[in-house]
Amino acid sequence: MLEIKNLKVKLEEEDKQILKGVDLTVEAGKVHAIMGPNGSGKSTLSYVLSGKGGYEVTEGSATLLGEELLGMEAEERAAAGLFLAFQYPVEIPGVGNMTFLRTAVNAQRKARGEEEMSSAEFLKVVREKAKSLKIDAEMLKRPVNVGFSGGEKKRNEILQMAMLEPKMCILDETDSGLDVDAMKLVADGVNALRSEGRGFLVITHYQRLLDHIQPDVVHIMSDGRIIKTGGPELALEVEKNGYADMKEEVA
Amino acid sequence: MALPQARQDATEARISSLTLPEGGWAEPARRDALARLRAMGLPTARDEYWKYTRPEALVAPEATVATALDSSEAPLFGSRDRLKIVFQDGVFSPGESDDLSLEGVNVDRLSDAKDIHWAKDLYGTLEARGQDPVARPLATLNTAFASDGMLIHVTGKPSKPINLIYHHTADRSDAILHHVIKVDPGAEVTILENGPAAARFNKCMEVDIADGGTLHHIRAQGRDHDRAAATHIFARLGQESVFKSFTLTMNGRMTRNEVVVEFKGDDAKAHVAGACMGDGAFHHDDTVFVTHDAVNCESRQVFKKVLRNGATGVFQGKILVKKDAQKTDGYQISQSLLLDDDSQFLAKPELEIYADDVACSHGSTSGAIDEDGLFYLRARGLPRGTAEDLLTIAFIAEAVQEVEDISLQEELVERVEGWLARRRG
Numbered sequence: 001m002l003e004i005k006n007l008k009v010k011l012e013e014e015d016k017q018i019l020k021g022v023d024l025t026v027e028a029g030k031v032h033a034i035m036g037p038n039g040s041g042k043s044t045l046s047y048v049l050s051g052k053g054g055y056e057v058t059e060g061s062a063t064l065l066g067e068e069l070l071g072m073e074a075e076e077r078a079a080a081g082l083f084l085a086f087q088y089p090v091e092i093p094g095v096g097n098m099t100f101l102r103t104a105v106n107a108q109r110k111a112r113g114e115e116e117m118s119s120a121e122f123l124k125v126v127r128e129k130a131k132s133l134k135i136d137a138e139m140l141k142r143p144v145n146v147g148f149s150g151g152e153k154k155r156n157e158i159l160q161m162a163m164l165e166p167k168m169c170i171l172d173e174t175d176s177g178l179d180v181d182a183m184k185l186v187a188d189g190v191n192a193l194r195s196e197g198r199g200f201l202v203i204t205h206y207q208r209l210l211d212h213i214q215p216d217v218v219h220i221m222s223d224g225r226i227i228k229t230g231g232p233e234l235a236l237e238v239e240k241n242g243y244a245d246m247k248e249e250v251a
Numbered sequence: 252m253a254l255p256q257a258r259q260d261a262t263e264a265r266i267s268s269l270t271l272p273e274g275g276w277a278e279p280a281r282r283d284a285l286a287r288l289r290a291m292g293l294p295t296a297r298d299e300y301w302k303y304t305r306p307e308a309l310v311a312p313e314a315t316v317a318t319a320l321d322s323s324e325a326p327l328f329g330s331r332d333r334l335k336i337v338f339q340d341g342v343f344s345p346g347e348s349d350d351l352s353l354e355g356v357n358v359d360r361l362s363d364a365k366d367i368h369w370a371k372d373l374y375g376t377l378e379a380r381g382q383d384p385v386a387r388p389l390a391t392l393n394t395a396f397a398s399d400g401m402l403i404h405v406t407g408k409p410s411k412p413i414n415l416i417y418h419h420t421a422d423r424s425d426a427i428l429h430h431v432i433k434v435d436p437g438a439e440v441t442i443l444e445n446g447p448a449a450a451r452f453n454k455c456m457e458v459d460i461a462d463g464g465t466l467h468h469i470r471a472q473g474r475d476h477d478r479a480a481a482t483h484i485f486a487r488l489g490q491e492s493v494f495k496s497f498t499l500t501m502n503g504r505m506t507r508n509e510v511v512v513e514f515k516g517d518d519a520k521a522h523v524a525g526a527c528m529g530d531g532a533f534h535h536d537d538t539v540f541v542t543h544d545a546v547n548c549e550s551r552q553v554f555k556k557v558l559r560n561g562a563t564g565v566f567q568g569k570i571l572v573k574k575d576a577q578k579t580d581g582y583q584i585s586q587s588l589l590l591d592d593d594s595q596f597l598a599k600p601e602l603e604i605y606a607d608d609v610a611c612s613h614g615s616t617s618g619a620i621d622e623d624g625l626f627y628l629r630a631r632g633l634p635r636g637t638a639e640d641l642l643t644i645a646f647i648a649e650a651v652q653e654v655e656d657i658s659l660q661e662e663l664v665e666r667v668e669g670w671l672a673r674r675r676g
Contacts, residue, residue, distance in 0.1 A: 050630050051626075051629070051630065052626050052630075053622070053626070073629070073634075073635070074626060074629035074630050075629045075630075075632050075633060075634050075635065075638075077630075078629070078630055078631055078632035079632050083630075084630055086627065086630075089627070090621075090623045090624050090626075090627035091624075092624050092627065092628070092642070092645060093645060093648070094642075094644065094645025094646065094647075094648035094649070095641055095642070095644075095645045100628070100631075100641075103633060103637065103641065104628075104631040104632050104633055105632075107631075107632045107633050107634060107637060108631075108632035111632065111634075143645075160631060164631065164632070
């Protein structure tokens with residue numbers, strides 16, 4: 001599904017290398033988790049994959065279903081099936097949540113040469129999916145993320161994911177700012193989307209999200225590299241001993 | 252005090268290019284205005300009030316050439332049930348207009364109203380009141396020389412809006428229109444205005460709203476690129492009355508829109524808003540002066556300007572709260588979205604408050620499209636252009652939402668979307 005090879009990335013505006021050769025493959029149907037301390041490059045990886053400006057790829061490649069992502073515009077990556085659930089979803093005053101969702105769904109369909117969704121069909125689908133995420137009609141009407149609580153913003157991200165039906169989902173610290181109940185709701189939303197044809201990359205600091213979204217593979221990232229890969233037990237090890245031991249191990 | 256020679260010469264040059272309509276009840280007001288105009292003189296670039304907008308094109312004896320934009324777009328407000336009043340290059344065109352009779356309102360043509368008329372007490376009166384503390388000579392010139400206009404007396408709640416439509420065809424047309432609108436106690440009306448009007452347009456609207464009266468005013472200034480316009484609204488508000496005015500401006504080489512609001516009765520509301528879209532040779536000036544001289548009144552000024560390719564936007568807005576105007580709620584915001592480095596926004600927000608129990612706030616900002624918002628939309632699959640347009644529409648939304656009627660909001664936004672789409676090719 002997603003194949004990252006020797007990815008090296010620096011900041012565009014200063015001579016600072018963030019990713020120093022990342023290798024990672026996420027298979028269809030699998031959930032991979034990346035854990036790592038602050039500043040290890042986890043969020044940068046998610047931004048570079050989704051096409052945010054401000055980074056320069058100096059080496060390596062990242063392909064989605066065999067297609068090279070790194071030369072594409074952000075919207076082309078989205079249409080190709082990549083989805084990033086933001087750590088900090090952006091507030092967009094003046095744009096209604098529903099308008100935004102419909103525009104996004106139809107823009108992607110159009111880019112893929114598919115027929116646009118009719119208003120009636122869209123409404124039906126969005127109401128159904130919103131309901132399971134406990135997103136009410138009022139939240140759908142309000143401007144995108146404006147005045148939403150932390151939990152509402154993250155649920156809104158998962159609703160977008162559910163509507164856009166991406167092939168590869170990256171969740172960037174989706175657990176940050178969530179209480180236990182909200183985390184469970186978000187995790188249920190994600191788990192409902194798990195399927196054979198879809199891959200997940202879950203970025204997180206803490207083990208607790210992984211109690212709810214059970215990963216198949218766990219990677220530890222440190223200083224711009226994946227330093228260790230293993231099964232779910234790796235997350236428990238981090239929870240117990242922290243990252244320091246692992247870094248020493250590698251060194 | 253004698254005027255400086257240059258100003259006097261410029262004023263006389265303009266006066267000599269015009270003819271003061273004689274006879275009828277309005278003549279004394281016109282002669283009074285002419286005397287006032289001679290005393291104050293037309294504005295020059297040195298005047299503080301014209302610091303950001305050069306008045307030359309608006310005061311010159313002749314209008315400069317402005318060709319009417321050939322557009323295939325359906326006319327704005329065209330699908331609505333409304334009372335159409337059409338002007339062709341500043342001249343009332345009965346043939347294109349509806350019959351002027353409508354229940355709840357009396358409409359007369361200024362030039363036809365020969366006898367003693369209700370408008371006698373208002374024509375030039377509100378304009379003259381609006382000259383203090385800042386002179387507005389182009390409005391005074393209008394009072395003296397206006398060649399046409401409508402006198403609209405709202406006695407009830409007419410079933411449909413009144414639509415003043417300004418067609419422009421002649422390349423050098425120089426139109427001066429003066430409307431007087433009187434809203435009786437408890438009466439309510441919507442006035443729509445659209446069209447470029449003329450190569451150069453000077454329009455004055457005097458509005459007197461009695462206790463409990465409501466006036467909704469929605470205006471779209473025409474899209475002709477080279478047109479110039481100076482417009483004034485003088486509104487006087489009675490107790491518990493409501494005045495809501497919104498203006499959408501797209502294109503236009505030179506536009507100066509002045510709005511002067513005076514709260515006369517307590518518990519009244521005035522919302523003045525505008526959005527403008529400027530590309531290239533575009534200069535747009537909103538100058539607003541709100542005077543609170545009554546208790547517990549609410550005023551809002553909301554202005555949004557989208558500027559690109561060297562376009563200029565100006566905002567001069569003032570809230571004056573007099574000493575007895577306690578419980579005043581005043582709000583003022585002016586913002587520009589600069590789509591490139593060549594465009595500029597010049598703002599002079601002012602508060603002057605003499606009462607001690609008031610809530611007034613104001614703010615002014617300039618900025619580019621929000622990059623984080625843009626990335627967020629693109630990451631969801633919106634092409635860059637679509638995302639930029641969506642954010643641009645979102646930017647003007649606060650101003651457009653001052654229009655109460657949702658269907659009018661939507662119609663105005665559609666126009667802006669069309670404007671943006673044409674620029675995407």
